Amino acid sequence: MGLQPFETVVTAHHAEIYRYLLRVTSRSGDADDLSQETFLRAYRAWGGLDDGANVRAWLFTIATNLARNYFRSESRRRRAYAGVGEIRTDVDPASPEEARRFRETRALVERVVDGLPLKQRLAFVLRKLHDLEYDAIGKSLECSPESARAHVFQALKKIRLGLNGHELPMMESVR
């Protein structure tokens, strides 16, 4: 590649990769380490990257690999699970009542998400929180786009089941 200086890649993507890894690890120290490692690896491989490659998807693949290695240690999985709730999120519905309900639902969803099998969880985060295409998610997780789609479907289904009996925040009508 070489045409675009690597600094522009850092500027364009560092915050998002950090956000991804923070969501996945739930710990800012680990998000810090892993995001730095992501970019150092990317820098080393930068010269060999094809022109026209999707740099953002490529970075997510590196970050996802690192995250998967990270979670090979089971104790870390548990720790990440216990860390749920440390992360602040953006949405703020209007009324206090609605806001409370939203917060409760979100906490519930977070618990389900963080308890998902790793591949489902990563696929879900990549798709729903970062809008990655399924073929990019497949590359990240070393599976087909169809499997990536299935992981997200399974994740949504489990979240949906996890919310059974819970009163959901109001949504706009079906159509």
Next chain:
Amino acid sequence: MSTKHPSCRAIELDLVATATGDAEPRAAERVHRHLDTCAECRDEFGRYRAVDSVARGLRSTPPADALAKSRAGLESRLADLKQRRVAYRIFPSPLGHILVGRSEHGIAVVEYLHGGSSLRASRLARVEGIEPVPGGPELERLQRDLLEFIGGRRRDLDWTLDWRLARSDFERAVLEATAAIPYGAVASYAGVARRIGKPSAVRAVAQALRWNPLPIVVPCHRVIGTSGRLTGYAGDKLGLKQQLLSVEGVKLHTARRDASVAREAMYALGEGETEYCLPTCGSIGTRSLALLTLFASRADAEARGYAPCTNCRPDLHPL
């Protein structure tokens, strides 16, 4: 466990995809047609809509200070890596596989690879403080230049050099003195030792050149023994030295396992002199090679600004 109607089950995947904004238009149409007739699925659809909305609500903004700290840490580690990074390229040549590597500061390494054509066969992989990374097309020019040089179609490698792999000031001095030996010329280890002001360090000069990190570019092949014998090259690659000298037009005597420079077929330049001579001029034919530079051709000598000797007149009686 599901008591759903088969048509509801059949559409479940598409329903979830549609509710979460992930469906193809045709699938979405199918789902909406079904929803018109199925209250249960309508309810389910609404719940998935809510799930999707809450899920997207998990998007979080990391605290700005943590983000800034991470970014600063990354910048500093990148700067460090950049300093240590050597982008390399490996290619086949008539002299075997060659690795060429460039840092931020210039060409840092040229290496003949023994027994392999990958980085693992290279010393570079084991140098402390160096981070070898595969180079991109920007290294193609180096490959082309080197192949032209080896093929005798190029005389200069006007590359900016990075001396970081020189292991000491002494080694660097030896390398720089060697780099100053012109194309088509030879000097001796003793001569190089004299040029760096350490006339007794002949063996140390030979050792330093044995570990020359930039062979070909720093032309250690132009350095020979005072006997005229080629002696060593890149460990056990005397044949390569012979090839490189032949390409530059240096005349050689070759015996079975030995080769030496045919000094009677070379022009000679005495230490500190500005005129080059025929090998028969005065006593120059018997002078030690420690005090001489030999040139394969008049053109090579004159290209460096040396004039023909006014006594022996190599210009009138060329070899």
